[in-house]
Structures are given as C-alpha cells and as structure tokens.
Amino acid sequence: MARELRIPKALTALPAPVRWLAVPVALTCTVVVLIGSWSSADSQVEVPRPSGKAADYCRALSAALPQELLGHARKDPSPASPYTAAWGSSPRTVLRCGIDRPEELDGEHAADWSPTADDVTWWSQKLSDGGYRFVTTMRAAYVEVTVPACAAQNSFDPAAALSSLVNAKIPG
Structure with a gap:
C-alpha cells in the first residue's frame, strides 16, 4: 500500500x-x-603601522612570540603582519605592536588599574563586552593585548605571560 x-x-x-x-x-x-x-569579523584586525626603531622592536617581538599562549594555539589574524598575533579561536587574545599612544592615557582613564609583570607596566581598560585591553606604558613601542571575556581564567594572564618577551625585545 x-x-x-x-x-x-x-x-x-x-x-x-x-x-x-x-x-x-x-x-x-x-x-x-x-x-x-x-569568516567572522574578529578574523580582521587593524594592523598598526609603526616606523623607525618601533617597527624594528615590533618585528623582534613578533619573531619571539610563542606558538601557544596559556594553552591556546597561535592563529594569526588576517592580513598577516609582523605587528599582529592572536591565540585561540573565538574568543581570542590579540596582540598588536606599534600602535599609536592611546588618547585615554591622558584622560580620565589615566589612573585606571595598571598592573606590572616582569618590569612591564600595562595600562588596562575594561571593554564594553566584558573583556580587557592592556597597553604597555613607558616603552619604545606601544604593545596592546586585547583579552575578550572568558578567554582566560584571569583577564591579565595573557599580558602577564607575554611581559618577559616585551621586556626583552622592547626597551623601556
């Protein structure tokens, strides 16, 4: 039937x-x-354009960056650049070297929490999505590490893990 x-x-x-x-x-x-x-939007990262010594320091830092950070594999953003690196997938931690000095360092956020690890001081900024942005201070090149919410057990851990390399490659 x-x-x-x-x-x-x-x-x-x-x-x-x-x-x-x-x-x-x-x-x-x-x-x-x-x-x-x-092909999510976070695969695109604005690439800094440092010049002179800052570019040299950033290229040296890039060559020394680890292939794994806190258990997350390195997956660099596009376009490929010696001034950017990323670890993890989604969310992911992103490093940009040679950024312009953040204007916020002169404004009301200048006194925000600034932790230090391995003689590197990081100015911090809480982001609207719950993550954090850390920027080195008092260095020959500014390094930014953006850590999305839930990307690390402690939001400062990725920046702290990279501090010894920043200290070794970018003079204060």
Missing part, C-alpha cells in the same frame, strides 16, 4: 514553480549564513 504525500496547505496555495524552488532557496540561504559565520 503506497503512502500518499501530504503537502501543507500553505504550500499548495503557492504556484508550482515557487513550491519547486522553496527547498533549494532555503538550503542556499542556510549555506550563505554558515559561510558568513565562519
């Missing part, structure tokens, strides 16, 4: 060509959404 295929009433009201295209269009839209989510 053959089973009869039942088509929902909403679909039977549509013309036949529309019914035939409904499933392929739905599948195509699903694929587009999935591909869009794979």
Whole structure:
C-alpha cells in the first residue's frame, strides 16, 4: 500500500514553480549564513603601522612570540603582519605592536588599574563586552593585548605571560 504525500496547505496555495524552488532557496540561504559565520569579523584586525626603531622592536617581538599562549594555539589574524598575533579561536587574545599612544592615557582613564609583570607596566581598560585591553606604558613601542571575556581564567594572564618577551625585545 503506497503512502500518499501530504503537502501543507500553505504550500499548495503557492504556484508550482515557487513550491519547486522553496527547498533549494532555503538550503542556499542556510549555506550563505554558515559561510558568513565562519569568516567572522574578529578574523580582521587593524594592523598598526609603526616606523623607525618601533617597527624594528615590533618585528623582534613578533619573531619571539610563542606558538601557544596559556594553552591556546597561535592563529594569526588576517592580513598577516609582523605587528599582529592572536591565540585561540573565538574568543581570542590579540596582540598588536606599534600602535599609536592611546588618547585615554591622558584622560580620565589615566589612573585606571595598571598592573606590572616582569618590569612591564600595562595600562588596562575594561571593554564594553566584558573583556580587557592592556597597553604597555613607558616603552619604545606601544604593545596592546586585547583579552575578550572568558578567554582566560584571569583577564591579565595573557599580558602577564607575554611581559618577559616585551621586556626583552622592547626597551623601556
């Protein structure tokens, strides 16, 4: 005994060509959404453009950066640059070397929490998403480490883990 295929009433009201295209269009839209989510916006990082000695220091730091940071593999952002590095996937910790001096260092946030590790002082800024931005102070090149919420057990851990390399490669 053959089973009869039942088509929902909403679909039977549509013309036949529309019914035939409904499933392929739905599948195509699903694929587009999935591909869009794979190439997320956080894969793009604004690349600093240091010059002179700052660029030399940043390239030296880049060559010394670890392939793993606090158990997270290094996955550098695009476009590739000796001035950026990242660890983890989503969320991920991002390092940018040779950034401009943050204006906030002169404003009301200048007195924000500034932890020190391995003779490197990091100015901190709590971000709206719950993460933190750490920027070195009193160095020949400014280094920024952005740590999203939940990327580390303690938000300062990634910056602290990189402090000895920053101290060794970028003079204070």
